[in-house]
Amino acid sequence: MRPFRPQYFLREARRSRVRQVVGGAHRSYASSATNPEVYDLVCVGGGPAGLSLVNALRSNGSTSHLKIALIDSQDLSKISHGQHNASPTDYSNRCSSLTPASMAFLDTIGASPHLNTSRVRPYNHMNVWDGITGQHITFDWATAHGFPSLEPNPITASAISSAESKTIAYMTENSNLVSALLARSAALDASTSHPLTLYSSTKVDNVELGTQSEDPEGVDLRSWPLVTLSNGATLAARLLVGADGPNSFVRTFAGIQSRGWDYERMGVVATLELESPTAAEPESATAYQRFLPSGPAALLPLPGNYATLVWSTHPSYAARLRELNEEDAIAMVNAAFRLSSVDLEYLHTISSGQADEVAWRLQHTQFNNDLVPPQVMGIKKGSVAAFPLRMRHADTYTGERVALVGDAAHTMHPLAGQGLNSGLLDAAALARTISDAVNSGADIGDTLSLEGYNTARYAANHALLGAVDKLHKVYSWQSGPVVWGRSLGLGVVERWGGLKGLFMGGASGGA
Amino acid sequence: MAPIHRAVRARKAAQYVTRQPQRCAAAFSVLNRPPPSYEGHIPLTTIERGAMAVSAALGSLWNPYRGDLISITGETTATPYFIYRLRDAMLRDPTGRRILRDRPRMTSKTIDVKYLRTLPANTVGRAFFEWLEREGVEQDSREQVKYIDDEECAYVMQRYRESHDFFHALTGLPIVQEGEVALKAFEFANTVLPMTGLAMGAAINLKPAERSRFWETYLPWALTNGLKSKEVINVYWEEQLERDVGELRAELNIEKPPDLRETRRVLREKRRAEKAARQAQ
Numbered sequence A: 001m002r003p004f005r006p007q008y009f010l011r012e013a014r015r016s017r018v019r020q021v022v023g024g025a026h027r028s029y030a031s032s033a034t035n036p037e038v039y040d041l042v043c044v045g046g047g048p049a050g051l052s053l054v055n056a057l058r059s060n061g062s063t064s065h066l067k068i069a070l071i072d073s074q075d076l077s078k079i080s081h082g083q084h085n086a087s088p089t090d091y092s093n094r095c096s097s098l099t100p101a102s103m104a105f106l107d108t109i110g111a112s113p114h115l116n117t118s119r120v121r122p123y124n125h126m127n128v129w130d131g132i133t134g135q136h137i138t139f140d141w142a143t144a145h146g147f148p149s150l151e152p153n154p155i156t157a158s159a160i161s162s163a164e165s166k167t168i169a170y171m172t173e174n175s176n177l178v179s180a181l182l183a184r185s186a187a188l189d190a191s192t193s194h195p196l197t198l199y200s201s202t203k204v205d206n207v208e209l210g211t212q213s214e215d216p217e218g219v220d221l222r223s224w225p226l227v228t229l230s231n232g233a234t235l236a237a238r239l240l241v242g243a244d245g246p247n248s249f250v251r252t253f254a255g256i257q258s259r260g261w262d263y264e265r266m267g268v269v270a271t272l273e274l275e276s277p278t279a280a281e282p283e284s285a286t287a288y289q290r291f292l293p294s295g296p297a298a299l300l301p302l303p304g305n306y307a308t309l310v311w312s313t314h315p316s317y318a319a320r321l322r323e324l325n326e327e328d329a330i331a332m333v334n335a336a337f338r339l340s341s342v343d344l345e346y347l348h349t350i351s352s353g354q355a356d357e358v359a360w361r362l363q364h365t366q367f368n369n370d371l372v373p374p375q376v377m378g379i380k381k382g383s384v385a386a387f388p389l390r391m392r393h394a395d396t397y398t399g400e401r402v403a404l405v406g407d408a409a410h411t412m413h414p415l416a417g418q419g420l421n422s423g424l425l426d427a428a429a430l431a432r433t434i435s436d437a438v439n440s441g442a443d444i445g446d447t448l449s450l451e452g453y454n455t456a457r458y459a460a461n462h463a464l465l466g467a468v469d470k471l472h473k474v475y476s477w478q479s480g481p482v483v484w485g486r487s488l489g490l491g492v493v494e495r496w497g498g499l500k501g502l503f504m505g506g507a508s509g510g511a
Numbered sequence B: 001m002a003p004i005h006r007a008v009r010a011r012k013a014a015q016y017v018t019r020q021p022q023r024c025a026a027a028f029s030v031l032n033r034p035p036p037s038y039e040g041h042i043p044l045t046t047i048e049r050g051a052m053a054v055s056a057a058l059g060s061l062w063n064p065y066r067g068d069l070i071s072i073t074g075e076t077t078a079t080p081y082f083i084y085r086l087r088d089a090m091l092r093d094p095t096g097r098r099i100l101r102d103r104p105r106m107t108s109k110t111i112d113v114k115y116l117r118t119l120p121a122n123t124v125g126r127a128f129f130e131w132l133e134r135e136g137v138e139q140d141s142r143e144q145v146k147y148i149d150d151e152e153c154a155y156v157m158q159r160y161r162e163s164h165d166f167f168h169a170l171t172g173l174p175i176v177q178e179g180e181v182a183l184k185a186f187e188f189a190n191t192v193l194p195m196t197g198l199a200m201g202a203a204i205n206l207k208p209a210e211r212s213r214f215w216e217t218y219l220p221w222a223l224t225n226g227l228k229s230k231e232v233i234n235v236y237w238e239e240q241l242e243r244d245v246g247e248l249r250a251e252l253n254i255e256k257p258p259d260l261r262e263t264r265r266v267l268r269e270k271r272r273a274e275k276a277a278r279q280a281q
């Protein structure tokens, strides 16, 4: 944890309009509710979205002078430390696929060189199939290429088109990404005179609007959010960014409604050891996803023989999966990609003996060996966990001196692996909007200044959430016309390229 | 455990040799018929299957005692959908799964009639024995399944066929055509196998009095009981022989229909008495 740095204060802005309100907020004493430390930007949440926003601002000449504080209740140094000491046979169960657009953004903000590449697995094949009808699509970059990238952000659009890589996405642990973003931030601290104020292991306890105007020399803090931390400090924010995940405190403070529904599904995650890698060469690999009526099961490649599981299923099934002994749990994961949904349903109801049942059923079940992932041989101890799956979308991403990014703004089903990616694109867009505001001399906390961010991301995310939600629903049906349609369906989707686009983050901008 | 059950277990899976899963059976022509999936299997093309289904169904309507034709009708109409439904019904049930795993066969060789005779009167085994006696039939080997491509589904068909006489014993329905039609209606509602529905078409062969009995009594009984009862394919008969038959019926949620043989006997006697009375006049 970095010590609080009272000696830094808001830099004098170059334009007159900003100068009026900036003044000389010079503080050399500890902040309190009556004497808050004043920041241009306070970011609550040091997850992928928050950290990448801060790095984007600090890497850009127009915004690198902004006085920024970032607060996270977790001990962020632990994440970096854990990554540095992790063994090549030990992977965290929280992994995400980073699309080429996300990678390009991480390049732009200088974070990708800090990624531990030995812990990143690019994949260029994807097998997706329907657990009821057996319809499948197998695609690689060559076939998936050729439909337009719909991401409007110039930072990422140029990178996508210039990508010579045949990669669909890059799998890595969320901790590798967070640790790279932290390392980039530390490198910037060393090279600039505007270090980041980082409050790690510190919770935001309260946010309220400033009521009193400061002394004539100071900033008029009326209508500024005042953020009270668990260590007693109070920060005043010209712009308060909520990057604090699905149960966003900042969103609640801003009175922004978030609408949607719970899927009544849990995402079961685990770190898997496979019989063999999904592809011989380290730079190519295959991701697998099978749509079962209870939800999709996905096996995504990590380096070597490792893979990560994301299995969306009923809460009762998820609870049962977590209670199984290793042998039975391994059998269930193998069954998820091979056995009929009737068998799986039954296997979810028995408390033990899955290994024996699965061995028998595999002898009588026809499946396409070329389509399914290599056999799972082991599950990392303690890596089986479950997360509730929901869909939520905030009514707006911006308010007076407030902006939301990442899961604080939208939460989606993980079936397309786009939650984190869309959060990174939010960060890229917000950083751009802030930079535009600074360049035009506007107050970065002004609703009008923030408008551009809402425009850039809201409709795109809405389309993405809708597409993901519909896919979940279409594949939850077990019989009837929807299934007949589906047996034609994946074929149609395949030709249309929509599903491929979704997985590659390209469907987010609508048609 | 009944000795017979042990015998059955020992013989399990004798002829359905487990194969490695094969790719979906692709379309083929009569010139390149694929190899059989199990002993006795005859792969058919779609056209052959359709033609056989139609001719066998018509044939068995005209001649309901042609068991071979009924078998063919059953097999050729059970795929691609219905036999999978029945197999899945078994896979959803713990006992059904055990049957599929053990693959017991019920033939005159595996069911020991002498042992059945020694069982107490209220048992399933004894009811079966008495039904055999009353109907004057033998638990003979049923026709071997040959036209169903999936080896597991072929077993399901075989099992269904071999369980049929136990359905007779459980319901007490006689093997006269009227009883068969009623039982088929029950099986249709319970298994949804199309052949059982087609076999109900044999109702057109019934005499007017039988037909009205069918419509008024046995068809309603068959449909309600077939639908409300558990899947009868999931009964491990070999394990139920010493069980109280009323208890099993209650467990399966099946009511016993009016005794058809008794009804027919009473009516026959009444007619005879009426005739005698008329002649005496």
Ligand SMILES: Cc1cc2nc3c(=O)[nH]c(=O)nc-3n(C[C@H](O)[C@H](O)[C@H](O)COP(=O)(O)OP(=O)(O)OC[C@H]3O[C@@H](n4cnc5c(N)ncnc54)[C@H](O)[C@@H]3O)c2cc1C
Pocket (backbone or CB within 6 Å): A044, A045, A046, A047, A048, A049, A050, A071, A072, A073, A074, A095, A096, A097, A098, A202, A203, A204, A205, A243, A244, A245, A246, A249, A267, A268, A269, A310, A387, A405, A406, A407, A408, A414, A416, A417, A418, A419, A420, A421, A422, A423
């Ligand atoms: C099972 C599962 C699988 C997934 N797989 C993928 C995938 O393959 N690809 C993908 O793109 N996405 C995936 N996602 C989604 C992805 O994990 C999230 O979208 C992403 O983590 C969101 O990042 P974020 O920075 O917005 O929020 P978070 O990662 O939730 O970060 C929020 C941070 O805010 C901090 N915080 C919260 N409240 C406070 C407070 N009051 N005070 C201080 N700090 C606070 C928290 O400690 C946390 O560090 C998956 C999600 C699940 C559940």
